[in-house]
Amino acid sequence: MKPTFAILLGLAATTTLLLSHCATTTGSGGGGSGGLPPATKESPFVNSLGMKFVPVPGTKILMCTTETTVAQYQAAGMGYEPPKFSQGSDHPAVNVSWDDAKAWCAWLSKKEGRKYRLPTDAEWSAAVGRSAYPWGNQWPPPSNCGNYAGQEMRGCTAAEREILFEGFGIIGSFSDRHKFTGPVGSYPANGLGLYDLGGNVWEWCEDWHPKYRGEHHVLRGGSWSYDNRKDLASSSQHFYPPGILGGYGFRCVVERRDSAR
Ligand SMILES: [Ca+2]
Ligand SMILES: [Ca+2]
Numbered sequence: 001m002k003p004t005f006a007i008l009l010g011l012a013a014t015t016t017l018l019l020s021h022c023a024t025t026t027g028s029g030g031g032g033s034g035g036l037p038p039a040t041k042e043s044p045f046v047n048s049l050g051m052k053f054v055p056v057p058g059t060k061i062l063m064c065t066t067e068t069t070v071a072q073y074q075a076a077g078m079g080y081e082p083p084k085f086s087q088g089s090d091h092p093a094v095n096v097s098w099d100d101a102k103a104w105c106a107w108l109s110k111k112e113g114r115k116y117r118l119p120t121d122a123e124w125s126a127a128v129g130r131s132a133y134p135w136g137n138q139w140p141p142p143s144n145c146g147n148y149a150g151q152e153m154r155g156c157t158a159a160e161r162e163i164l165f166e167g168f169g170i171i172g173s174f175s176d177r178h179k180f181t182g183p184v185g186s187y188p189a190n191g192l193g194l195y196d197l198g199g200n201v202w203e204w205c206e207d208w209h210p211k212y213r214g215e216h217h218v219l220r221g222g223s224w225s226y227d228n229r230k231d232l233a234s235s236s237q238h239f240y241p242p243g244i245l246g247g248y249g250f251r252c253v254v255e256r257r258d259s260a261r
């Protein structure tokens with residue numbers, strides 16, 4: 001997506017968010033006056049796109065159990081710039097800027113009359129929990145705990161290698177079946193019922209990166225092309241560096257109450 005278009009979408013996001021505050025419809029699931037019906041890990045809130053949302057203790061949001069998929073992203077009619085690798089409609093949307101993600105949340109908010117947005121950095125931290133890594137405390141990670149840079153990448157063709165950073169690394173004997181992005185929810189959920197918080201794609205949060213305020217927004221969780229302990233740690237706060245964008249996506253949250261912000 002071209003920067004100018006992203007800016008326009010950012011403006012559209014602002015407009016539609018304002019409109020969403022005035023909306024009184026409830027979308028699927030009912031609840032009246034924009035309130036959400038009770039949701040639990042076992043009985044999540046399900047919106048009109050079939051996205052499932054579960055509570056995150058200590059927050060006022062319900063978080064989508066998966067990253068936003070290509071199909072869900074395309075439902076907004078915003079256009080989708082596919083990556084250089086092959087994807088299915090159930091893979092996470094990539095090549096998504098922070099402005100794109102905000103605009104998509106604004107579209108969904110207007111569509112459903114609820115307040116959808118990106119998670120804050122603190123909310124994402126609450127979702128991933130206190131273990132050293134999203135899968136637990138051990139290093140290296142157990143195979144198939146998430147989509148990271150594993151042995152499967154050794155099978156890349158010459159053309160596929162051109163998609164990757166030069167000198168990409170691989171995590172020891174770890175493997176996970178997917179060279180690039182994989183279908184969301186392919187690996188076990190965490191204790192809250194959330195999939196792929198670690199790996200598959202980095203996820204945009206609302207906040208500025210603490211070291212680059214006013215310059216870069218923070219990304220959390222690592223992606224399919226990352227192999228090192230520092231980036232894969234639960235606490236890792238990433239920012240938008242020059243390089244491939246095929247590892248940047250997002251998941252959204254919905255506020256429990258229609259609190260005006
Ligand atoms: Ca992988
Ligand atoms: Ca992720």
